[in-house]
Amino acid sequence: MPTDKITTNNKQNGNYGEDSIEVLEGLEPVRVRPGMYIGSTDIRGLHHTVKEIIDNSVDEAIAGYANLIIVTIQKDNSVIVSDNGRGIPVGIKKAYGVSALELVMTKLHAGGKFGGSGYKVSGGLHGVGASVVNALSEECLVEVRQNGKLYHQEYKKGVKQYDLKTDEIKNSKIDSKYISSIDSGTTTYYKPDHTVFETLEFDYKTIRHQIRIFAYLTSGLKFTFIDERNDTKESFYFEGGLRSLISSQNRNRDVVHPTIFYAHKEAENIDVEIAFQYTDAYVANEMSFANNIRTQEGGTHLTGLRSALTKSLNDYGKKHNLLKNEERFSGEDTREGLNVGVSV
Template sequence: IVYNSIDEALAGACDLVEVTIFNDGRVAVSDNGRGIPVEVHPVTSTSALEAVMTILHAGAKFGGRGYAVSGGLHGVGASVVNALSSELQVEVKRDGKCYRQEYRRGIPQNAVEEVGEASDTGTTTTFLADQEIFGNLNYDFDALSQRFREMCYLTKGLELHFEDKKSDREVTFYFEGGIASFARYLNKNRPVLHTPIFISKTVNGTEVEVALQYNEGFAETTFSFANCINTQDGGSHLTGFRAAITRVINDSARNLKLIKEDEANLI
């Protein structure tokens, strides 16, 4: 659900996301994006909102809002959460109106209803995880906070407020510097050699951002992401980065006469 809001932020249509865990176990995710479309979709003959919430691989693109960059889960996020929730309610503010639809274990309980007027836009999804599946589910505040922190580093200019009313804890993340701020955060307790180096480029429709900062230590800390998903096992993007930085450092060292042409590489 949060990834849907992140997609809106990556598209420049949202700058605030709020996640709240209530005492009864309900979770609400709210954003100030454009709001999920509610018009009848010609393929399903149902509301685009209902299609997003009940059909696998529908996602926001199903509503005609394809994203150039997506941090989502390939259209299975919202529909799976809905199917695994004993109760779920979606409220959409869009085109000056407020709309609502409720579900039980993924089954719509009513058609999308217009319930009032709205002066702003956005989507709020409130769900209760099915206890018959998950038992008494306790959300890990620290683990979720870490993930939300990463999301905000990867989505420059996004503010995310997270509150757990059960544990009486809350935190707000906002990083104007994006992943350059992430590099500073990782080095906050280490002597650094320079300010973060930040590189951003788009090649053949693929957007790449890199931030790096050397410190005085010998241990390496590397994080890599693809579409805002933490790729803990690396991948071709990380392999390519390592190869590129190795080549650049060795070539620069030779150009600056720090090593001779016939000497071994620095790294």
């Protein structure tokens, strides 16, 4: 009985043995395959680096330790992100013999977002973000202000240039106008590596939109956005959270009801915030977030909201005799003209 054989004429020359196996140490994997960590090396990946550093500062705000974040894009497209939180820990991690700051900046999967002791809620790449940005930067400097002292460390392409240093706060290498607080917090400066990214030109509107959404999702947190390339400075602060977001989006729309329905509570250790308002539009505008990250494909939180809304409107209609016989609203009916935001 004949057997089929898989043949190819495109075999590569060379032997495949133990010498073919490579081990990439430290942050080498990031520089070899950056797209695996930030999605791409085009402008989307470039913008992602900013988001990752901002995420860390927002985590401090969500935990209740920060209320101001300053984001600066300098004329050479270098970035500075500063918060007035607790500051990345600088003590020596005994198991590794280096400071916690150095671990966060130079080791993948190092951070305070895993066990729950550091952060109950957090966004970003969970222990990967800061080190990835560092690895993909031509140069990077992190300054931490704690207990009246300044701690700092510099890196080039992810490699530290010296051990963590302690100095007087007045000796900061970063101008005070870019710093959220001289007393406490973390300030990160980095310049994206031109050998990694296809472009180094940040899009002002994209970064501005990212920051604005962060401000909506974290009520009580103030952002200052400075873009020295076009000499602009803006502040974003929304006490109303998602309610402010819906109000802003419906400003030039005809709304069906003046009051925005809003709820914010914790259930089973999950913080849930919902805001919605109907307009005369024919389609729905649904925005869902998890840990301050936009969930473009929805998720169980959005599915749950849809089901609850449809059920509630049907129950109300039946109770008040607004629906005849077996009439019921479908999901499409209840979402027509709906502008909603849900965050967990």
